[in-house]
Amino acid sequence: MSCGYLWFEEIPLPAVDFISEHLREDCESFVFKDEDVLILTYPKSGTNWLIEILCLICSKGDPKWIQSVIYLIRNPRDVLVSGYLYWSTSNFIKKPESLE
Secondary structure, three states: OEOOEEEEOOEEEEOOOOOHHHHHHHHHHOOOOOOOOOOOOOOOOOHHHHHHHHHHHHHOOOHHHHHOOOOOOOOHHHHHHHHHHHHHHOOOOOOOOOOO
């Protein structure tokens, strides 16, 4: 553990809420189902909007939604600024030194 982070499988996590033994157990016991949807986005890049869109699609019962591709694109500079402002005000992770 360094700089207030817990490194788990080369991923830095806030050391506040994570215990490596629990993470290991969760990773080993988790099973993906065919109907599961995995969403991967950069922090502060519109993840909640994407979740909402997928939920609306799923709730209509259209089985073709899994076969379509949804792209979420946001200007990387906007992601950087939004992330910086968010992490600057959070209590659970090391504060960024400066935007520069």
